[in-house]
Every structure is written in structure tokens, then in C-alpha cells.
Amino acid sequence: MTSGPAVAGGGGGDEPLVAGGGGGDEPLVAPFSGWLVRPDWAGRVISRAYDNLSPQQRRTLIEANPYSYMNVTRSQDDRPGGDHHSYEDLVAEGAAALTRLLEAQAFAPTGRPALYLYRLDHEQGTQTGVVGTVPVRGFADGRIRIHENVHDERADLLTTHLLGVGATSSPVAMTVRSSTELEEVLFEVTSTVAADLEFGSETVRHQVWTVPESHTRPVVETLDDRVLYVTDGHHRSAAAVRALTGHPGNPALARTLAVVFPDEQLHVQAFHRLALDQHPRSTAGRLDALSRAAEVTPACSAADAYPRARGIVGVYIAGSWHKLGLPPPAGHRAVDHLDVERLRQSILGPVLGLDELAHRSAVEYLPESAGAQEMAARCDAGGKVGFALHPMTVRELMAVADEGGLMPPKSSFFAPKPRSGVFLRVIGQGATAHLPRS
Structure with missing residues (x-):
């Protein structure tokens, strides 16, 4: 099977990008009723970036730590026998792993629709992004632009995973052209509000803030009428489009989790x-x-x-x-x-x-x-x-x-990349069918 454009429908590049969803006046980046990993669980749950690890390293991590979020997102390469494991098997294992985390209360709901700021401090500098949801139909109307092809089998697995597990924790990384207005509002939040979460290593320090309600509208407005560019997560983007194409009436699938960084901060x-x-x-x-x-x-x-x-x-x-x-x-x-x-x-x-x-x-x-x-x-x-x-x-x-x-x-x-297992956006089906949608 050959790969189609990154946000094409499943099986090729000639299908429509989106079969519905979203409103005409929806914000480009919007708050959502998300969950954050509890600080005392962060070390066990938050997982390293998928592409930074070899399949053997991922298998070792999964076997050593049943609470790593990588147990939720594993692929064929992360299981002995590779392709012998079907999408359904992988999704069932992912759903069981997420259920294990939910039963342990490793995540706590924020309690209101909110945006988050995610900062990474590293040797090249600092980058601070806005975490929220973006419209899936934005991939079709030019508000969100891609630059890479995808492999269909990977996008299909992520689509099945999204629908079967019923949650996402790995935001699609995007960038926007830097502006003084955006950087000022980000600085105001990070300099006046205490961080909810800090973790990392000597080389990369991660911090997360919940944006106060008083600052939410200014952040949303600085990103409206802008163009977003996917930097990391083309397969996740394709999965979001394919899920909405197959279920156009599901409002939870009309938007997808993303983090948006100013372009001048990226490496x-x-x-x-x-x-x-x-x-x-x-x-x-x-x-x-x-x-x-x-x-x-x-x-x-x-x-x-x-x-x-x-x-x-x-x-x-x-x-x-x-x-x-x-x-x-x-x-x-x-x-x-x-x-x-x-x-x-x-x-x-x-x-x-x-x-x-x-x-x-x-x-x-x-x-x-x-x-x-x-x-x-x-x-x-x-x-x-x-x-x-x-x-x-x-x-x-x-x-x-x-x-x-x-x-x-x-x-x-x-690099560095945002981690999985920090945020949780609930779709309300599969392992999260008993929970309110985010």
C-alpha cells in the first residue's frame, strides 16, 4: 500500500479530507475539559517520545513499567512477533492499559474547559506552546497545513486506536509564525501563575501551566485568523481526519489535541x-x-x-x-x-x-x-x-x-518533543465510554 497525503482518507490520497464536523465560527485553538497527570504519578506515567526509542527500547520500557503511557500507544513493532498482532489486539491492550491508569487515578480532571501552556527548557533555548484543541476540518480549509506524506498502515492503526481506546494524550505538535502579541501573553501567564507540573532531566526541563480563565480569551484571540503548521504528528493528524470522516456526527472527533509553538523558538x-x-x-x-x-x-x-x-x-x-x-x-x-x-x-x-x-x-x-x-x-x-x-x-x-x-x-x-502521558483528552468511547467527553 502506498502512502497518500498526510490527511487523506484511509487507503489513498484521492478521498475527501473531511466529511463534516465543526462550526463556521469555531476558534482555531480552543480550551477543552481535559485531565492532567497527577504530580505524584508523573514519573511513572509520562513516556519518552516514540521516535526517540528503538522498538527494543520501547519493549523493555513497557515490560518494566505497566503504568507508562507507552503501554496505551504501543504498535506492532513494540510486541514480540510484530505483524502477528492485529490492530484489534493492540487496541484491546491499549484500552486495558488506559483503564489501569484511570482506576489508579493517575490523572485528575481540570474541572473546566481550559488551555494549558507547555514549556521545554533545553540547551538550545526555551519553547513555550499552547495546548488546546484544533478543528479537524482545518486540515481541509487551509488553516492547518501539513508537509509530509504518511504511511497508511500507521495512520490506520492510530485511527483504530483513537476510536477503540477513546482518548488521546499525544498532542499534534504545530507551529505558528511568531508575534510579539503571542509571546507577551504567554510570558504573562508563565511569570504570574505557578506551574501545575514540573518534570524532566538535566538536559530537558518540562513545565505545565493551566491557563487562568482570565487569560484564556486573550490566548485564543492571539491565535485566531492565523495559519498553523504541523511539525510533528502527521500520522496522528491523518488519524483524526480518518476518524471524523468515518463518524462525521461525533462532536468529540471534530477537534483534535494539539500544542502550538512560536516558530522562532523551534529547533x-x-x-x-x-x-x-x-x-x-x-x-x-x-x-x-x-x-x-x-x-x-x-x-x-x-x-x-x-x-x-x-x-x-x-x-x-x-x-x-x-x-x-x-x-x-x-x-x-x-x-x-x-x-x-x-x-x-x-x-x-x-x-x-x-x-x-x-x-x-x-x-x-x-x-x-x-x-x-x-x-x-x-x-x-x-x-x-x-x-x-x-x-x-x-x-x-x-x-x-x-x-x-x-x-x-x-x-x-x-527536538526536544512534548511527552505523552501529561494530558488526557477523553473521547467518550472505548475505555472512556463511562466518562464525559472532553
Whole structure:
């Protein structure tokens, strides 16, 4: 199965984005009657970002801690046997895990519709986002813009999960063009109101505030009539659209959980590619094939090979590092000028015989933060070729979205990421059928 646009209906990119839902004068970012993890439960419930962990690391975490929210959101890769576990099995396990958390009273309802502020302090700086709900139909009418393709099987699993488990805790991360008005109102809340929750490590400190009712309208108004851009969570976005398309009369599905950060506060890392050559050839044969398609030169080390500018890709093959100069862009669209798309069009497809947009495309993704040693280890273990890419900028991402372009999946990696298990938005079905909707 090939991937369609990130918010297409299930099974392809030609179906309507949304089949109803939402009102014409609804706010872009709105408060919701959510739940927050209790501070004394935060260490057990809040889970690390999914993409930061390998399947084995996620399995280890799940087995060690039955209260980690990752037990609710596990995928096929997180279960022994992988694809032998159906969507229904995974959803049943997720629903049971959420029921376990609810029975333990790990979350507490805020008691009123509210917005939240989520701040991450890290070595690159500070980013403060607004957590609320956004209209699912905004993906169709241009108020919310995407930039990545998705894999249908992942979006379908998340759709089944949303409907079967009946709650979401992982907000879709979005950005908005920074403005003085927005930053002033965020500063006013965080400097005058005590944080409800603090957690994290020496490298990243997380803080959460419930926005007072007196400040809610100003925050909502600063975000109205703006354009939001998805930065992380294209598959969750696609799942929200597919759920509403299948259940257009369900008001709880008309909006989805999101966190919106000012663009000037964000930091983008590269998402490297680990690709399995589809042609039976030796290491020398692969290097020769790459050299016929692009300029390839040996590098002394990973540090020498890692790109310091656009158009250069670091290549790891069977213990050795090389530099590869990408051929010129194949078109004039914003997406055509990105290294991830140039690599897909000139190397992954023509040289290695890979369709990166296909289901099980034999391309593995590794965030820059994992490091060169991890890339080499995974390539050696799987007989893959590693491609280290230069990161794009937030404004390049916005330019692609503004044109309606779509990058390959996992084209950008925003770090640090908001965690799962902090907020809970209740859909009112599945494991939450007995609870009021958020």
C-alpha cells in the first residue's frame, strides 16, 4: 500500500479530507475539559517520545513499567512477533492499559474547559506552546497545513486506536509564525501563575501551566485568523481526519489535541535514512552504483562525512564513511530543493531500488540525536546503507506546506518533543465510554 497525503482518507490520497464536523465560527485553538497527570504519578506515567526509542527500547520500557503511557500507544513493532498482532489486539491492550491508569487515578480532571501552556527548557533555548484543541476540518480549509506524506498502515492503526481506546494524550505538535502579541501573553501567564507540573532531566526541563480563565480569551484571540503548521504528528493528524470522516456526527472527533509553538523558538534536527539495497551486489558494487549517480568521495570519519551544508550527504557503508554530493533539484517546487526529496528522487529510488513512500519501504529512520555510532551499528546489523542529512529550517518546512507540497515521511525531527502521558483528552468511547467527553 502506498502512502497518500498526510490527511487523506484511509487507503489513498484521492478521498475527501473531511466529511463534516465543526462550526463556521469555531476558534482555531480552543480550551477543552481535559485531565492532567497527577504530580505524584508523573514519573511513572509520562513516556519518552516514540521516535526517540528503538522498538527494543520501547519493549523493555513497557515490560518494566505497566503504568507508562507507552503501554496505551504501543504498535506492532513494540510486541514480540510484530505483524502477528492485529490492530484489534493492540487496541484491546491499549484500552486495558488506559483503564489501569484511570482506576489508579493517575490523572485528575481540570474541572473546566481550559488551555494549558507547555514549556521545554533545553540547551538550545526555551519553547513555550499552547495546548488546546484544533478543528479537524482545518486540515481541509487551509488553516492547518501539513508537509509530509504518511504511511497508511500507521495512520490506520492510530485511527483504530483513537476510536477503540477513546482518548488521546499525544498532542499534534504545530507551529505558528511568531508575534510579539503571542509571546507577551504567554510570558504573562508563565511569570504570574505557578506551574501545575514540573518534570524532566538535566538536559530537558518540562513545565505545565493551566491557563487562568482570565487569560484564556486573550490566548485564543492571539491565535485566531492565523495559519498553523504541523511539525510533528502527521500520522496522528491523518488519524483524526480518518476518524471524523468515518463518524462525521461525533462532536468529540471534530477537534483534535494539539500544542502550538512560536516558530522562532523551534529547533529542527535531521532525520537520517538507513536503506536496504534491493539489488544483490557487493559493497564495492554499491559504491560504484552510487558513484555513477552522484559524486562520492571517501571520508576519514563520521565527523568528516557528516554534512555541514545543504546538498551534501554523509554515507556509511560496511564500516566506511563517504561524502555524497546530491544531483541538482529535479523541479522548481520548494520540496524539490530539500535534501530529503533530492535523495529520494536521485538515490533511494534509481540506485537502491526503493520506493520510500511504499508500505514497508525498507527505509529505516534515525534522528540526528541518536548519533553516528548508532547509525553505524544499525547499518552493520541490518546490512543497510546509512545516509546522514543536513537539517532543514522551520521556514523551509512552512514554504513546502504553503505550496501544498509533501515531503517523504520522517523528513524533519523537532527536538526536544512534548511527552505523552501529561494530558488526557477523553473521547467518550472505548475505555472512556463511562466518562464525559472532553
